[in-house]
Amino acid sequence: MRLPPSARPLMQWLFLGGLVGIVSGVASAVxxxxxxxxTDFRERHTAIVYTLPVAGLVLGALYDRWGKPIRGGNNLVIDSVHEGDTRIPLRMAPMVLLGTVLTHLFGGSAGREGTAVQMGGSLADAVARRFGVTATTRRELLAAGIAGGFGSVFGTPIAGTMFxxxxxxxxxxSYEALLPSLVAAVVGDLVTRGLGIVHTPYPVPAPLPLxxxxxxxxxxxxVAVAGVAVLFxxxxxxxxxxxxRHVPALPLRMAAGGALVVALxxxxxxxxxxxxxxxxxxRAFSDPNLPGEAFALKLLFTALTLSAGFLxxxxxxLFFIGAALGNxxxxxxxxxxxxxxAVGLAALFAAAANTPLALSIMAVELLGASVLPHVVIVSTVAYLLTGHRGIYPSQRLGRLKHGGPLLRRLVPLRELPQEPDRPGVDRAPE
Known part of the structure; x- marks a missing residue:
């Protein structure tokens, strides 16, 4: 029995998206x-933090020797979605996994979404090459890899899809990638949970009418969330x-950055x-005595860690900074x-990553539906107030945030002039 033409894309994406979800879910679980x-080892042997500069020196040397093709990280994955000739080496998955685990082992302040997205992207690109898909299908598979990695590492498949x-x-x-992203995120989450991973449960705030x-x-x-997002x-x-500019050698840069983190x-x-x-x-959800400077200190620890090159x-x-700021x-x-x-946790990342819809959904998956109207309001306003900047310089701008016609081409944030309203950003005719 031959499938009708309308069913063939569905079957293709159930297979390819499911495959991306499986490999992303396994990678996230590991x-x-x-x-x-x-983390458990570091907490029981705190003195290991003093060796963070040495770990940075060794990691930097390894990454400088074998990691140059993948040094773009999340930005490489996003660039690859837009540029068909930009490949994501398969080595990205194991290297970024190992590098991130070691960063945490020795006390660096970093997260896990970048690692999951990069693993998902590199594994999705490997699937695309293995099956010889078209350039268009490859781009959609890469979006699915991002969704599968994000959704599985946080246990939030719908937010992963939207992200x-x-x-x-x-x-x-990019609605053309909706189905593969949904399949990859849901399958990835099921695989990660099926392998025994238990995600952090968050408190569920009581409903509060607007x-x-x-x-x-x-x-x-x-306004406060936007200001902190811009600062970060x-x-x-x-x-x-x-x-x-001042320390061009990556090993020395990471060693010096590690030394600053240890000193702080x-x-x-x-x-x-x-x-x-x-x-x-x-603690931010319940402690009225949480230090008021906690959000600023975490911001500084994280900026020092990531800017120096740690993975x-x-x-x-940003969840930490946002929750502490919200407190x-x-x-x-x-x-x-x-x-x-709860609102600070979701809205700060929404503003910094320019993803207010994904983080509003993520808030519901993590914190319950009662937070939805409040998170949407704060995330949307903060997203607009942060302007045309974000933690991912390779993000493309399709339309100025305050409206107007579509731009003639998708412009990476890193190429934007200081004021995109001024001449320098081509806009399509109205």
Whole structure:
């Protein structure tokens, strides 16, 4: 029996998307298992943090020798979606996994989304090459790899699906990749959970009806979130450029960055800002005595770690920064503490990554449906206020955030002039 033409794309994506989901889910499960082991070892043997500069020197030498083709990280994956001749080497998956686990083992402040996205992207590209798919199908498979990695590492398959569509182009959604992204994210999540991985449970805030005074508070909240998002993005990017300009050798750069992280750790006198920082994220939901400077310190630890070249992502550190900031703002604005932490957790990453829809859905998957209207409001306003910048310089801009016609071409954020409203960004005729 021959399948009708309309059923063939469905069967193709069930197979290819499912395959990407399986390999992404297995990779995430292995990664999360090793990450737990590394974190547990570091917490029981805190003195290992003093060796972070040495670890940076060795990691930098290894990465400088064998990792140059994959040094773009998440930006390489996004570039590959847009540029058919940009390949993602399969070595990215094991190298970024090992590098991130070692970063956490020795005390660097980093996340896990970057690793999952890069593993998903490199494995998806390997699947595309293995089956000799067209350039168009390959791009859609790469989006599925992003979705599969993101969804499986956080246990949020629907948010992973939306993230794979939304992160690639600001102002346009890649709906042609919707089905493969959904299949990869759902299958990846099922595989990761099936292999015994248990994701962190977050508190579920009680429902709070929207009122006019509450809307005013959320607007103030959004302004603060946008300001911190801009600070994180600009500090991380500028520190990275300064490191590359003054310390061009990657091993020395990572060693020096590791030394600064160790010095900062010694000065603050707590391990709370090392690694993922999940205990402090959970504490932000209930502790009115959380230090007001916690969000700023985590921001500094993370910017130093990532700008120096250590591997990992930004999501969980931004969750920490956002939840701690939300805790402070909730106390100042008279909001429920758990709701403030929940909204800050999701909205800060939404603003920094230009993905307000994905993070609004992620908030529901992690924190329950009661947070949805509040997260959407704050994420949207903060997303607009951050301007045309983000943690991924390779993100393409399809339309200016405040509206107007489509741009003549998709412009990477790294190529934008300081003020994209000025001449220099071509816009399509109205």
């Amino acid at each position: 990664f999360l298992y090793l990450l737990d082991l590394a 794979g569509l939304e992160v690639v182009v600001i102002g346009r959604m 009122t006019v005074p509450l809307l005013g508070k959320w607007l103030v909240f959004a 993005v600009e500090l991380t990017h500028r520190l990275k450029k300064a490191w590359e 750790w010694w000065l603050v006198g707590t391990d709370a800002y090392l690694g993922l920082g999940v205990p402090t994220i959970l 990992g992502g930004e999501v969980t550190p 402070v703002l909730a106390r100042l604005l008279g909001l429920p503490l758990d709701l403030g932490a």
